[in-house]
Amino acid sequence: MTDTEEFRRQPPAPLPARPLNLPEPAETTLANGLRVVVVEQRRLPLVSFRLAFRSGDSSDPQDLPGLTDLMTDMLVEGTESRTSRQIAEEVARYGATLTAGASSDYLTVAASSLAAYADEVLELLADVTLRPVFPENELALAKANAQQNLIAQRAQPSFLAGEAVARVLFGQHPYAVVASTPESIEALAREQLVRHHRRLLVPNNAVLLVVGDVERGHVVEQVERLFGGWARGEVSEPQFPAPPERTERVAYLVDRPGSAQTNILVANTAIKRTDPDYFPVLVMHTILGGNASARLFMNLREEKGYTYGAYTQLDARHLAGSFRATTEVRGEVTGASLKEIFYELDRVRDEDVSGKELSDAKTYLTGIFPIRLETQEGLVDQLVQMRVHDLAPDYLQTYRENIQRVSKEDVRRAAQRNITPDRAAVVVVGDGAQIRGQVAPYVARVEEFVGARGGAAGA
Amino acid sequence: MSTVTLPQAPIELYTLGNGLRVVLSEDHSVPVVSVAVYYDVGSRNEREGRTGFAHLFEHMMFQGSENVPKAGHFQYVFNNGGTMNGTTSSERTNYFETLPSSQLPLALWLESDRMRSLKVTQENLDNQREAVKEEKRLSYDNRPYSNAFLRLNELVYQNPRNAHSTIGSMEDLDAATVEDVQRFFRTYYAPNNAVLTVCGDFDSEEARALVEKYFASIPSQPSPPAVDVSEPEEVAARSEIYRDPFAQLPAIMLGWKVPARRTPDFYALSLGSDLLLDGDSSRLYQRLVKDEESVVGIQGGMGERRGPSTLYVFAIPKPGHTTEAIRATIQEEVKRLGTEGPTPEEMEKLRNTLLNDAVRSRQSTLFRAQRLAEYTLYDGDPHPFNTELERYLAVTPERIREAVSRYLLTDNHSVMEVVPAHAADAAEEAPAPAEPEPSGEPAQPGAPPPQVPAPPPTEPAPPTEPAQAPAETAAALQQEQASPTNE
Numbered sequence: 001m002t003d004t005e006e007f008r009r010q011p012p013a014p015l016p017a018r019p020l021n022l023p024e025p026a027e028t029t030l031a032n033g034l035r036v037v038v039v040e041q042r043r044l045p046l047v048s049f050r051l052a053f054r055s056g057d058s059s060d061p062q063d064l065p066g067l068t069d070l071m072t073d074m075l076v077e078g079t080e081s082r083t084s085r086q087i088a089e090e091v092a093r094y095g096a097t098l099t100a101g102a103s104s105d106y107l108t109v110a111a112s113s114l115a116a117y118a119d120e121v122l123e124l125l126a127d128v129t130l131r132p133v134f135p136e137n138e139l140a141l142a143k144a145n146a147q148q149n150l151i152a153q154r155a156q157p158s159f160l161a162g163e164a165v166a167r168v169l170f171g172q173h174p175y176a177v178v179a180s181t182p183e184s185i186e187a188l189a190r191e192q193l194v195r196h197h198r199r200l201l202v203p204n205n206a207v208l209l210v211v212g213d214v215e216r217g218h219v220v221e222q223v224e225r226l227f228g229g230w231a232r233g234e235v236s237e238p239q240f241p242a243p244p245e246r247t248e249r250v251a252y253l254v255d256r257p258g259s260a261q262t263n264i265l266v267a268n269t270a271i272k273r274t275d276p277d278y279f280p281v282l283v284m285h286t287i288l289g290g291n292a293s294a295r296l297f298m299n300l301r302e303e304k305g306y307t308y309g310a311y312t313q314l315d316a317r318h319l320a321g322s323f324r325a326t327t328e329v330r331g332e333v334t335g336a337s338l339k340e341i342f343y344e345l346d347r348v349r350d351e352d353v354s355g356k357e358l359s360d361a362k363t364y365l366t367g368i369f370p371i372r373l374e375t376q377e378g379l380v381d382q383l384v385q386m387r388v389h390d391l392a393p394d395y396l397q398t399y400r401e402n403i404q405r406v407s408k409e410d411v412r413r414a415a416q417r418n419i420t421p422d423r424a425a426v427v428v429v430g431d432g433a434q435i436r437g438q439v440a441p442y443v444a445r446v447e448e449f450v451g452a453r454g455g456a457a458g459a
Numbered sequence: 460m461s462t463v464t465l466p467q468a469p470i471e472l473y474t475l476g477n478g479l480r481v482v483l484s485e486d487h488s489v490p491v492v493s494v495a496v497y498y499d500v501g502s503r504n505e506r507e508g509r510t511g512f513a514h515l516f517e518h519m520m521f522q523g524s525e526n527v528p529k530a531g532h533f534q535y536v537f538n539n540g541g542t543m544n545g546t547t548s549s550e551r552t553n554y555f556e557t558l559p560s561s562q563l564p565l566a567l568w569l570e571s572d573r574m575r576s577l578k579v580t581q582e583n584l585d586n587q588r589e590a591v592k593e594e595k596r597l598s599y600d601n602r603p604y605s606n607a608f609l610r611l612n613e614l615v616y617q618n619p620r621n622a623h624s625t626i627g628s629m630e631d632l633d634a635a636t637v638e639d640v641q642r643f644f645r646t647y648y649a650p651n652n653a654v655l656t657v658c659g660d661f662d663s664e665e666a667r668a669l670v671e672k673y674f675a676s677i678p679s680q681p682s683p684p685a686v687d688v689s690e691p692e693e694v695a696a697r698s699e700i701y702r703d704p705f706a707q708l709p710a711i712m713l714g715w716k717v718p719a720r721r722t723p724d725f726y727a728l729s730l731g732s733d734l735l736l737d738g739d740s741s742r743l744y745q746r747l748v749k750d751e752e753s754v755v756g757i758q759g760g761m762g763e764r765r766g767p768s769t770l771y772v773f774a775i776p777k778p779g780h781t782t783e784a785i786r787a788t789i790q791e792e793v794k795r796l797g798t799e800g801p802t803p804e805e806m807e808k809l810r811n812t813l814l815n816d817a818v819r820s821r822q823s824t825l826f827r828a829q830r831l832a833e834y835t836l837y838d839g840d841p842h843p844f845n846t847e848l849e850r851y852l853a854v855t856p857e858r859i860r861e862a863v864s865r866y867l868l869t870d871n872h873s874v875m876e877v878v879p880a881h882a883a884d885a886a887e888e889a890p891a892p893a894e895p896e897p898s899g900e901p902a903q904p905g906a907p908p909p910q911v912p913a914p915p916p917t918e919p920a921p922p923t924e925p926a927q928a929p930a931e932t933a934a935a936l937q938q939e940q941a942s943p944t945n946e
Contacts, residue, residue: 005676008526008572011535012564018490018660043488044818045463076739085745092740093804095811114463114815141752148708148755148777155603155707258704260601261593293533302530305589308597328597360538367540367559374489375822 020370033204039211047212048112048376052384055200056106058174066180071193072102077138080131105318106388115213126226134193147182157429160254161263164427164449171244202233207387211376246423251439252449255432262334262430270323270418273316273389279402280410285314286361306333323418335438348415352408366400467845477679478651482831482841484658492659493824494566495555497832500647502549502625511627514547518587525576560660571673579640603706607877614697614873615714649680656832659824688766698874710877711782713772720763727862753780800860
């Protein structure tokens with residue numbers, strides 16, 4: 001090693017900060033209620049569209065789980081004037097993308113392309129949204145493939161863990177359902193898709209985001225032409241049973257014989273996305289498990305070497321939320337890992353975080369904020385979240401102030417309200433014979449969890 | 460037809476006195492900066508008995524140096540508002556961070572400190588060995604199809620430099636010593652064996668001065684030993700059956716050895732593979748998923764390397780369809796492309812897709828930093844970042860036809876049939892799972908396989924996220940191990 005120059009001893013001071021120019025979205029509402037948000041961005045000759053509906057998998061009728069997913073997947077499989085293959089080929093010819101997908105709270109139809117094809121691609125997006133025909137042969141194929149995919153998913157321990165935790169946390173609430181079953185997919189018929197499409201995909205339940213190298217007046221004109229005749233519909237806020245009240249800490253074991261690791265999820269219900277405590281919870285999550293310098297990672301990986309990664313997840317959705325600590329560890333240290341997880345969950349509730357941890361977490365969150373806005377996709381994501389969750393119109397402008405405002409007391413309160421170790425659901429997916437006894441000392445009891453298809457299949 | 464041209468990134472390339480190649484690319488759209496350091500060492504440099512070492516070493520680069528404590532790298536980056544990671548492939552090891560542009564000095568301080576003064580202790584090595592073993596379990600051993608793919612790679616390549624996996628074996632990870640780590644550092648982690656790139660919102664003059672300050676005094680080292688990654692000419696097909704302890708559904712994997720990146724044949728094959736495999740409009744998707752309804756899904760692409768590269772295909776058959784029949788259909792489609800060549804519509808699709816992907820991927824400073832570093836390391840020149848697209852766009856339909864015919868309509872390919880172990884056990888009362896076993900299938904003349912995937916630009920995350928089991932394996936197929944984190 002060469003002699004150490006003095007300047008290497010300490011981290012260098014930053015250069016002067018450079019300004020972030022936040023985009024200025026312009027919003028218009030058509031007569032039928034469709035909101036149109038345009039951000040003109042001339043940096044590169046690209047455009048991104050996203051049409052978001054404020055209804056998702058939670059809209060599945062109780063007796064038809066999987067309906068929203070299947071209906072959404074089928075949008076690109078045939079319209080009044082185009083076959084599935086014609087859609088795929090036309091999209092490809094423009095070098096574009098066109099996809100549709102649903103999550104629990106909303107569904108989106110997304111398209112992107114070179115700006116030169118903006119009009120053509122928007123026309124395709126309108127066609128699959130407004131005039132899908134759900135052809136019988138395509139539906140039969142989509143159902144068969146969805147059923148096979150459900151079987152394939154069960155090979156993934158992370159899927160099994162997610163399925164179990166949703167079920168035990170959310171009970172009769174629609175968030176309890178992570179995936180449909182082959183039987184319920186079998187039961188879905190074309191007429192149900194047609195009706196569901198007519199009910200959900202209405203303009204007054206939607207917002208169209210457009211970001212890119214486009215001229216706003218022209219885009220609005222095109223949108224008016226393509227979507228102006230789309231008839232309004234009824235939009236109802238669905239009512240769901242509240243998640244069950246938990247009273248004790250219980251483990252749910254998904255037996256996966258021969259498993260090379262144990263997937264651990266320690267979870268409880270938590271705030272929904274619109275909760276006024278969102279920012280305190282976000283900061284708390286960052287300190288406890290938000291990244292690779294947070295407490296869980298430093299403890300379980302860097303100190304103990306139990307895992308490749310240990311994190312927390314803040315899953316704050318529209319109607320309810322959950323907070324989870326998650327890691328994957330070799331079977332022998334399943335119990336030892338639970339001990340460390342509960343140590344960290346208790347500590348963040350029982351003690352104030354340090355001033356340095358608080359300011360580090362704030363710097364992290366405010367610093368990565370502009371990185372997310374580098375791409376059109378990242379910006380559209382933010383704009384969609386704002387609209388589907390009714391966040392403040394100046395959400396992006398005030399984001400960093402809202403982070404800065406969080407105090408130690410806020411963090412402690414957020415931890416106490418959103419982490420409840422004595423009532424936690426402890427999901428473990430692994431080799432039952434190896435881990436059952438290791439888990440037992442940390443919980444009131446261990447229940448065997450059997451998933452939709454007989455739990456895990458394994459070796 | 461579109462008249463779009465690729466916006467050109469500004470590029471400044473220079474070399475420090477100690478041999479460190481530096482690339483700067485200014486862009487003031489967003490106040491962030493990405494820094495990437497690429498070292499010319501990957502699993503191709505590993506010796507026998509030390510597979511997985513380059514990747515284990517990469518983890519050690521986050522364990523502290525003279526002025527940065529263990530895990531300090533994560534903390535300095537995150538706690539100053541950035542993101543970071545490191546990855547290892549067969550070709551190279553890279554480290555990168557994206558930060559608010561004001562933190563450029565911090566990134567250079569961190570990268571230079573570990574380049575000049577990595578600290579290695581037994582305790583930290585033991586700790587990271589465990590983390591890497593968990594990474595191996597997470598990404599391979601506890602997952603369907605992943606280990607079968609690693610085994611396919613061992614069939615495709617005969618040269619051990621190419622054949623073994625980046626993650627390595629548990630035994631070899633156990634065998635690694637502190638002395639190995641120190642020797643590896645001295646041999647490969649020298650400024651003259653690395654490239655540094657800086658992209659984003661900064662001032663070039665200022666950046667040059669900072670790079671000089673932090674990196675110029677790091678001494679150069681003798682050049683590392685050259686690596687021979689050449690492969691024998693090949694005519695035999697190979698095939699095996701893999702009993703997968705976790706797969707729920709059977710699968711078929713095919714692999715071809717193809718020419719190196721940046722050769723005319725590679726460009727042509729890459730486009731041929733796009734036509735066969737890329738997206739819902741591709742020939743194999745339309746034929747197998749839509750027309751025959753014989754597979755649940757199909758994916759594939761190019762494993763791009765500086766030496767002999769690969770083209771692979773992965774498909775999950777539906778019940779009632781044999782892997783043999785699926786192979787035959789794939790072969791038929793390859794033959795059709797190798798005989799008739801692409802249609803004019805397909806050429807238009809390739810052109811627009813190449814353009815859209817190339818422009819779209821450039822939105823990210825990190826993407827630009829990584830690509831510029833890669834070209835500089837592999838080719839000694841970052842400018843192909845701006846010009847390589849032209850090479851792809853210049854490929855004629857006839858060249859695609861020829862390349863497909865020459866490289867894919869041959870016996871030079873490998874086939875892996877994945878059988879779910881639980882199904883196999885039920886059927887035949889078999890021995891222990893997990894071990895691949897030769898199927899003894901003879902090489903078939905003029906046999907089957909397919910071909911290839913994606914060209915030069917990589918593409919940003921898709922806007923909506925249908926999670927599919929097969930997609931999970933895509934990462935495994937690329938065999939890139941990310942070090943600190945998989946957030």
